[in-house]
Amino acid sequence: MSYIATIDPERADGEVLAMYRRQQAHFGYLPNYARAFSHRPDVMAAWASLQATIRRHVAPRRFELVTLAAARALGNTYCALAHARALGELMDPDAWREAVTGEGEALGEAERAMMAFAGKVACRAQAVTAEDIDELRGHGLADDEIFDLVAVVAARAFFTRILDGVGAEADAAYRELPAELVEALTVGRPIAPTAATGLSAAGPAASEG
Numbered sequence: 001m002s003y004i005a006t007i008d009p010e011r012a013d014g015e016v017l018a019m020y021r022r023q024q025a026h027f028g029y030l031p032n033y034a035r036a037f038s039h040r041p042d043v044m045a046a047w048a049s050l051q052a053t054i055r056r057h058v059a060p061r062r063f064e065l066v067t068l069a070a071a072r073a074l075g076n077t078y079c080a081l082a083h084a085r086a087l088g089e090l091m092d093p094d095a096w097r098e099a100v101t102g103e104g105e106a107l108g109e110a111e112r113a114m115m116a117f118a119g120k121v122a123c124r125a126q127a128v129t130a131e132d133i134d135e136l137r138g139h140g141l142a143d144d145e146i147f148d149l150v151a152v153v154a155a156r157a158f159f160t161r162i163l164d165g166v167g168a169e170a171d172a173a174y175r176e177l178p179a180e181l182v183e184a185l186t187v188g189r190p191i192a193p194t195a196a197t198g199l200s201a202a203g204p205a206a207s208e209g
Contacts, residue, residue: 001196003167007038009199015041020199029173030198033078036168047159054155057148061090062114065099065107069115070153073122075188076160078170084185085177100181110139114149121153164188171195 007016009030019041023034037044055063064087071079088096091106098104107115113135120128136146162168169192175182182191 001032001169001192002036004036004039006035009197012038012199015045019044024198027171027173029171029195031171032168032192032196033163035196036163036166047155050155054148054151057144058152061087062111063152064090065111065115066118066149066152067156068100069118070122070156071160072185072187073119074157074160076164077186077188077191078163078168079156079160080185080187081170081174081177081182081191084181085174097178097181101184110141113139114141118149118153121150122157125150
């Protein structure tokens with residue numbers, strides 16, 4: 001699940017218990033990433049606030065595509081699977097598979113350009129050029145929208161580095177995705193072999209990842 005000891009759900013209290021309950025209520029199980037933050041729930045809360053602020057400025061489909069591209073470039077299986085699944089709620093099944101595997105014509109030229117840019121920012125931000133920005137402008141993006149793309153990627157880099165840095169594995173529930181997508185999206189650590197136990201009861205829903 002992870003290389004560090006985490007707070008067991010049945011021993012959690014205070015902020016940790018509240019965070020666990022929010023996460024379990026949203027997903028239907030307690031995700032491994034929540035356990036990874038169990039020693040610092042205030043950091044999770046700060047992350048959630050930053051994430052919510054960034055998302056307010058980005059259309060859902062664009063957010064998921066750019067996040068997926070960033071997670072892949074960063075080699076993080078967890079976020080690649082999570083945001084591919086979220087993208088599946090915004091597209092029809094065939095287009096979704098094409099978007100995730102990079103095949104077919106499900107994505108427009110602007111979307112492909114944004115994803116390529118996201119991958120570059122994720123791993124080689126220092127190599128971004130004025131020409132890269134001009135290409136996005138050529139696809140109709142304004143400068144504030146380009147800033148938003150960079151913010152989405154930068155925030156994702158923070159989150160994935162914490163998860164991979166402590167050895168957090170993607171939840172076993174992601175094995176329920178189509179096999180070809182699981183294979184394409186396992187770009188780093190493997191999916192956890194089994195589901196971990198959660199809380200006996202959960203509180204109101206709110207996603208932080």
